[in-house]
Amino acid sequence: MNRGRIPFYLMVAGLIVAGLLTAWLRHSATEVPFMPGEQKPVWLIEARIDFNALGQETTVRLDLPDEPPGFRLIREQAASPGYGFAVLDDQQNRRAEWTRRQVSGPQTLYYNAQYVPVNPVERSKASEPPQVDDVFWSEPEATAARELLRGATARSTTPASTARELIKLLSPNSPDQNAQLLLVAEPRRSELLVKLLNQAGVAARSVMGLYLEDARRRQTLTPMVELYTEDGWLLINATTAKQGVPENLLLWSRGENAQLDVIGGESSRLSFSMIKQTVPAMALSQVQFQENIFSLLGVYSLPIEEQSMFKLLFLLPLGALVVVFMRVMVGLKTAGTFMPILISLAFLQTSLIPGLISFVLIVGLGLLLRNYLSYLNLLLVARIATLIVLVIFLISILSLVGYRLGFNAGITVTFFPMIIIAWTIERMSILWEEEGAHEVLIQGSGSLLVAVISYLLMSLGIVNHLSFNFPELNLVILALILMMGQYTGYKLSELRRFRSMEQFDNDH
Amino acid sequence: MIISPFKLKRMGMLGMNGRNRDFIGRYNDRRLYPLVDNKLKTKLLAQEHEVATPQLKFVVKEQHEISQIDQSLAKLNGFAIKPAKGSGGKGIWVIVRREGKDFIKSSGAKITLEDIRRHMSNTLAGLYSLGGVSDEVIVEDLIEFDDCFDGFSFEGVPDIRVVVFRGFPVMAMLRLATHASDGKANLHQGAVGVGLDLATGRCLNAVQFGKPVYEHPDTKRSLKEIDVPDWRGLLCLASRCHDMTGLGYVGADIVLDAKRGPELLELNARPGLAIQVANGFGLLPHLRHIESLDHKRYPSAEERVDYVMRAFAAKELL
Structure with a gap:
């Protein structure tokens, strides 16, 4: 390889890398799917609050999930007529708040949220370990707790193993009398575990989780325990001692505050229903990442009219690639270098078969008319201008006839670029006179073949999707075109053209 | 194959x-x-460098010159008409001799002055040039083949x-x-x-x-x-x-x-x-x-x- 070409190959490699990398970054930043029509699961969770209003000022507060691991909030809303609603976001907790000046009787409030499962991100560790809460027991529980802890710490080394030992001791069929005593005093197992862990010098807190199962109603929150280890907060199930956040668990709230506060009401109840939906990944990405830099630089930020223009524009490089390939590598003859692309773009509007029929019909009729024009002995420019006018008439007549006969396709002929067709007819006609009908057929079918191939490529769903959503992939196409521009080998057609050289090949 | x-x-x-x-x-x-790509330029350049080339008789550059073409052709018996920007031998007419008012092409076909005028007009309009740009007509000496x-x-x-x-x-x-x-x-x-x-x-x-x-x-x-x-x-x-x-x-x-x-x-x-x-x-x-x-x-x-x-x-x- 020539050394002088190294910068060129570096540039080609750079273009390919830049194109693929930008596409990948866009994919990972905005989750625009690489495949069209991709569906993603979304959990629709509905919290229902029932209570009896006492006929006075009523305030209802509900803890909301705050960036739960493994899930991302897409949309939330409350359905509760007559109530003022707001989502309060202080540094501790997100809370929903319903307010009403005066209300009485049974009330039902709804809160809806859509969550999409995501890969859990590494959670940032608290800069310093949280304070261990002070624990107060009254006798005789204090002694029982001390005894229990002594046994547990003796058999463990880390906070997590301490917690596991404690859970084992607190299990319902545990023979340990201290454990039985403590469970009587504090029947909520997770609260008890938090207290014991804090006494053991391990920072711990109770959390409420929601197990997600498709199409469930009247679910309640499950109490869990989070304890602080060297790697940050670790979730542990106070009954089964399972560590880590299960895939289908949504951490609903943290801390000691009650999940539900009802002021001005009584007998309040909180229940959940949930359903698993699937939505197009494309729409999901657009809802979620509107403000992302890639979205701002994407085509979707433009008005619809411009978007549809770009949709065609971004397909053009692929057509150009096909033309370059067919001419440089295959050696196909076409009438006009890039006319096939324009025809294939027209095919995109008309669809293939009606497009082909009307194109061949127009060019054929045009050739007949042009044949007559050559008797008039006109100057060239005037002849082409005449041809343009005639082609317009031809197209209008074809459209009208097609429409009257009930072919909607008849109308779509107007998508063909008029001037290009007139020139094509003129060139074909000259070609006919000079080289004969054979050459016209060769070049005409060559053009149509290239047009059909690029049409077939351009109309692929995935090609449309990629070129529109990842316009940077056109850099890869550019690199391919540049590379083919360097090709000095034989064209496929030359292998045939030079086939008679076989007889001279005698130096084996 | x-x-x-x-x-x-x-x-x-x-x-x-x-x-x-x-x-x-x-x-x-x-x-x-x-x-x-322009035969007229090639010819003038060749004459300048004393490279032998068939002698240039005259050039038609404008459509209006075509009406007086009979006077320019009067002196010539055999001649070749070429588009200056033609390619692949397109638009070249070789007139080998005259027969009364008519001209005889090398193929033996008999053509009239009117045919020559139309051919020249087409050529000037760019019928034989690449991309249809306006062209010039060269009329040069007939070659007597060895x-x-x-x-x-x-x-x-x-x-x-x-x-x-x-x-x-x-x-x-x-x-x-x-x-x-x-x-x-x-x-x-x-x-x-x-x-x-x-x-x-x-x-x-x-x-x-x-x-x-x-x-x-x-x-x-x-x-x-x-x-x-x-x-x-x-x-x-x-x-x-x-x-x-x-x-x-x-x-x-x-x-x-x-x-x-x-x-x-x-x-x-x-x-x-x-x-x-x-x-x-x-x-x-x-x-x-x-x-x-x-x-x-x-x-x-x-x-x-x-x-x-x-x-x-x-x-x-x-």
């Missing part, structure tokens, strides 16, 4: 992509193209194409019109291409439609007898086209006039694919050989021609 690309490579065949990028792109300066090719060409013009690389003739071919080619000298239309030995101007090999032939298909004259007179002078004429245009890779179309000897008909900035089939070997070895030469040692056309007549002499003739 097709030949393996490795075989082609071994024979040194030059493909279109290789020619366009490695030779035309590298050795032909784009701004020099008008010199060869009788050395009698019996080798049917109805048409035998001409010799020499590919000149950096001033060195690297390959030559004689093109003979046949009945199948309708008097035209285009190989793909059925003309016979005769590869010529650079040292002697004798026939190396001949093909028609890609198949070897040993005699002219119409006149049955043996192609072995071809012997181009003043071969060295012809090569020198071709070689000087490089000095004249500055083009590194150029094809010169040369005819032999009975009285004036070799004359340059036109130049071509993109020659050299079919000529390889006629010669039976590829251009690449010769081109690479010339590329590796120290060009300062061969300043004049005569020295370059003497060099190639020595270096590229064929081992065996037909």
Whole structure:
């Protein structure tokens, strides 16, 4: 390889890398799917609050999930007529708040949220370990707790193993009398575990989780325990001692505050229903990442009219690639270098078969008319201008006839670029006179073949999707075109053209 | 049906992509193209450099001049009408003599002054030019063909194409019109291409439609007898086209006039694919050989021609 070409190959490699990398970054930043029509699961969770209003000022507060691991909030809303609603976001907790000046009787409030499962991100560790809460027991529980802890710490080394030992001791069929005593005093197992862990010098807190199962109603929150280890907060199930956040668990709230506060009401109840939906990944990405830099630089930020223009524009490089390939590598003859692309773009509007029929019909009729024009002995420019006018008439007549006969396709002929067709007819006609009908057929079918191939490529769903959503992939196409521009080998057609050289090949 | 690309490579065949990028792109300066794409410019340049070419009679540049064309033609008996920017021999009319008011074309067809006017009008409007740009009409002297090719060409013009690389003739071919080619000298239309030995101007090999032939298909004259007179002078004429245009890779179309000897008909900035089939070997070895030469040692056309007549002499003739 020539050394002088190294910068060129570096540039080609750079273009390919830049194109693929930008596409990948866009994919990972905005989750625009690489495949069209991709569906993603979304959990629709509905919290229902029932209570009896006492006929006075009523305030209802509900803890909301705050960036739960493994899930991302897409949309939330409350359905509760007559109530003022707001989502309060202080540094501790997100809370929903319903307010009403005066209300009485049974009330039902709804809160809806859509969550999409995501890969859990590494959670940032608290800069310093949280304070261990002070624990107060009254006798005789204090002694029982001390005894229990002594046994547990003796058999463990880390906070997590301490917690596991404690859970084992607190299990319902545990023979340990201290454990039985403590469970009587504090029947909520997770609260008890938090207290014991804090006494053991391990920072711990109770959390409420929601197990997600498709199409469930009247679910309640499950109490869990989070304890602080060297790697940050670790979730542990106070009954089964399972560590880590299960895939289908949504951490609903943290801390000691009650999940539900009802002021001005009584007998309040909180229940959940949930359903698993699937939505197009494309729409999901657009809802979620509107403000992302890639979205701002994407085509979707433009008005619809411009978007549809770009949709065609971004397909053009692929057509150009096909033309370059067919001419440089295959050696196909076409009438006009890039006319096939324009025809294939027209095919995109008309669809293939009606497009082909009307194109061949127009060019054929045009050739007949042009044949007559050559008797008039006109100057060239005037002849082409005449041809343009005639082609317009031809197209209008074809459209009208097609429409009257009930072919909607008849109308779509107007998508063909008029001037290009007139020139094509003129060139074909000259070609006919000079080289004969054979050459016209060769070049005409060559053009149509290239047009059909690029049409077939351009109309692929995935090609449309990629070129529109990842316009940077056109850099890869550019690199391919540049590379083919360097090709000095034989064209496929030359292998045939030079086939008679076989007889001279005698130096084996 | 097709030949393996490795075989082609071994024979040194030059493909279109290789020619366009490695030779035309590298050795032909784009701004020099008008010199060869416009026959009028080529002709004027040739006259300036005293390269022999058929004598220019007059030029028609505007449509209104066509109405008085009969006066300009009055003095001429036989002449050739050419579009200045035509390509591939399109739009060339050769008038061999007059018959009363009518003109007789080389094909024998009888045409009127009105036909000539319409042809000129079409030509000026750009019918034969690339991209349909407006054109000029050249009217030049009729060539009186040397009788050395009698019996080798049917109805048409035998001409010799020499590919000149950096001033060195690297390959030559004689093109003979046949009945199948309708008097035209285009190989793909059925003309016979005769590869010529650079040292002697004798026939190396001949093909028609890609198949070897040993005699002219119409006149049955043996192609072995071809012997181009003043071969060295012809090569020198071709070689000087490089000095004249500055083009590194150029094809010169040369005819032999009975009285004036070799004359340059036109130049071509993109020659050299079919000529390889006629010669039976590829251009690449010769081109690479010339590329590796120290060009300062061969300043004049005569020295370059003497060099190639020595270096590229064929081992065996037909």
